[in-house]
Amino acid sequence: MTRLKTVFLARYGFLVTAIILIVIGLARNEQQEVLHKAVRICLECIGIG
Amino acid sequence: MSGMHRNRLKHGGLSLQRAIQLLSAALLNGYIVGFQKGKIFTGGFKTVCVPVLNCYSCPGALGACPIGSLQATLGVKHHFPFYVLGLMTLFGVLLGRLVCGLLCPFGLVQDLLYKILFHKRNVPKKIDRPARYLKYCVLFVLVILLPAFAASESGITPPYFCKYLCPAGTLEGGIPHVLLNPQLRKTAGVLFDWKLLILFFIVLASTIIPRPFCRYLCPLGAFYSLFNRFSFFQMHVDKDKCIGCRACERACPMVVEVTKNCNSAECIRCGKCKTVCPTNAISWNFTGKVPASEPKAIETADKA
Structure with missing residues (x-):
């Protein structure tokens, strides 16, 4: 298999994987976990907590 | 110019x-x-x-x-x-x-x-x-x-x-x-x-x-x-146009060997190499397609 084919397969493989991961995450309502964390000042993140 | x-x-x-x-x-x-x-x-x-x-x-x-x-x-x-x-x-x-x-x-x-x-x-x-x-x-x-x-x-x-x-x-x-x-x-x-x-x-x-x-x-x-080699956005060096002056490598903030591996994991795609190239040998595109002159180079590299 030439390198070009490997790159092509990896590229579309990762793209499909990314979409599947996002869809599973959305189905599990993980975006709300992100929101929950992101709408409060994270004291640890800014070096206070 | x-x-x-x-x-x-x-x-x-x-x-x-x-x-x-x-x-x-x-x-x-x-x-x-x-x-x-x-x-x-x-x-x-x-x-x-x-x-x-x-x-x-x-x-x-x-x-x-x-x-x-x-x-x-x-x-x-x-x-x-x-x-x-x-x-x-x-x-x-x-x-x-x-x-x-x-x-x-x-x-x-x-x-x-x-x-x-x-x-x-x-x-x-x-x-x-x-x-x-x-x-x-x-x-x-x-x-x-x-x-x-x-x-x-x-x-x-x-x-x-x-x-x-x-x-x-x-x-x-x-x-x-x-x-x-x-x-x-x-x-x-x-x-x-x-x-x-x-x-x-x-x-x-x-x-x-x-x-x-x-x-x-x-x-x-x-x-x-980890994705630089596979991403849709790709850098390319046209080996036919490259004169080997290495101006690109001197300009690179990440010290990438542009002429050897322009899609190195260290390349941040800032475009400084593209800007300084005197022969326009460096290009980028978002389609992931390799310009016509490059497959030969890749095939040669594979054989080596």
């Missing part, structure tokens, strides 16, 4: 890279009210991770930081972070480290600091090469392993990278909040001093060498670097 002048796109005196960096920083941190009142944006858009290292506790931040969100998902809920990892993989496979070169606000800060007239130095190769693996250690240890497995009594693990290392959080979140909020100012202690010290060293290093944080410490850059 030299390649530098022919290729450089000017936008009111700014290079194309700088114009995009400024626009990205302004868009990602466009919540002006936050800076006025010392509060943060709480809208629904914060369900979306932005592609760059941009602290979600920055008063202006409109989106969520992927590295912070990854640690939060691993450290609080202790489950596989499908959503955050999916978004990071999507950004990686589409753009690779173009995100670092063109979109990251902390990258912009480092680029501007490097403009300061100060003694510039090259890091010796024997130190530079191994030190670049540090960012992968930061990614796997501070961002993934510790948040996933080092739980406290409460079962919640702190975001180790954000808490102990991230200079972007200190610059974009910590300093503005401490300046704007007297209550937080009172509670700032040793940890805040530690983070200020790290920020100070990175600021100082940025005036001497280009992009020290991106080179050695950034876990998001480490993650995206």
Whole structure:
């Protein structure tokens, strides 16, 4: 298999994987976990907590 | 006319890279009210991770930081972070480290600091090469392993990278909040001093060498670097046009051997090599297609 084919397969493989991961995450309502964390000042993140 | 002048796109005196960096920083941190009142944006858009290292506790931040969100998902809920990892993989496979070169606000800060007239130095190769693996250690240890497995009594693990290392959080979140909020100012202690010290060293290093944080410490850059070879966005060097002057390699802030491997994991796709090339041998595209002259080179490399 030439390198070009490997790159092509990896590229579309990762793209499909990314979409599947996002869809599973959305189905599990993980975006709300992100929101929950992101709408409060994270004291640890800014070096206070 | 030299390649530098022919290729450089000017936008009111700014290079194309700088114009995009400024626009990205302004868009990602466009919540002006936050800076006025010392509060943060709480809208629904914060369900979306932005592609760059941009602290979600920055008063202006409109989106969520992927590295912070990854640690939060691993450290609080202790489950596989499908959503955050999916978004990071999507950004990686589409753009690779173009995100670092063109979109990251902390990258912009480092680029501007490097403009300061100060003694510039090259890091010796024997130190530079191994030190670049540090960012992968930061990614796997501070961002993934510790948040996933080092739980406290409460079962919640702190975001180790954000808490102990991230200079972007200190610059974009910590300093503005401490300046704007007297209550937080009172509670700032040793940890805040530690983070200020790290920020100070990175600021100082940025005036001497280009992009020290991106080179050695950034876990998001480490993650995206894994996709540079496969991403849809690709750099190309036309071997027929290249005259081997190595102007591209001298201009590269990440010290990439552009003529040998233009899609190196270290390339942040800032376009400086493309700008200085006197023969326009370097190009980039978003389709992932390899120009007609390159398959031969790749096939030759395969055989070798």
